[in-house]
Amino acid sequence: MKLSHIISLAESYPFKPFPLIREAGDLRENHDYDPSWDYEIDDNPDPEYVKLVNETVGEIKSRILPEFGDIKTITTSYILDNDDDTLARYINGTKSDAHFVIDVPNLKEAIKQYPVDPKTAVESTLVHELAHAIQDILEADMDEDEAEDFAFGYTYGKIDPFWEKYI
Numbered sequence: 475m476k477l478s479h480i481i482s483l484a485e486s487y488p489f490k491p492f493p494l495i496r497e498a499g500d501l502r503e504n505h506d507y508d509p510s511w512d513y514e515i516d517d518n519p520d521p522e523y524v525k526l527v528n529e530t531v532g533e534i535k536s537r538i539l540p541e542f543g544d545i546k547t548i549t550t551s552y553i554l555d556n557d558d559d560t561l562a563r564y565i566n567g568t569k570s571d572a573h574f575v576i577d578v579p580n581l582k583e584a585i586k587q588y589p590v591d592p593k594t595a596v597e598s599t600l601v602h603e604l605a606h607a608i609q610d611i612l613e614a615d616m617d618e619d620e621a622e623d624f625a626f627g628y629t630y631g632k633i634d635p636f637w638e639k640y641i
């Protein structure tokens with residue numbers, strides 16, 4: 475990576491690029507989770523964001539899951555949380571069939587407030603949530619700093635195998 479690229483990123487990014495707040499979901503059985511139990515469903519999410527989410531999940535499958543073998547499937551659902559703070563959540567307990575719910579209107583609102591492009595926002599959000607799935611599988615704490623650092627590293631093309639310290 476070129477130095478000029480790093481500098482421009484550093485200038486456009488606060489250290490914590492994207493706030494993820496109030497995301498602790500309920501403990502759920504893994505294979506039959508239905509987001510409508512907990513959330514209003516977004517029946518018509520912005521197709522641009524659906525495309526970004528699907529691309530990012532594909533990248534996670536090809537780049538991260540080979541490094542951490544205990545996640546078999548990733549499912550994404552779109553919700554309207556009616557809560558300004560929630561961008562996405564990992565549903566606690568879904569573990570190896572990891573389920574993420576995503577609030578596209580809240581993501582769009584956050585992008586207006588932070589100097590970040592939609593692709594990076596979706597990527598850092600989903601990778602952050604993936605870290606929580608990995609923490610859940612390892613029965614580790616849902617450490618926000620660990621998840622944020624993992625997502626931040628991924629944005630720079632680095633996959634930090636933080637799980638190795640638990641194994």
Ligand SMILES: [Zn+2]
Nearest residue numbers: 494497618621
């Ligand atoms: Zn988190």
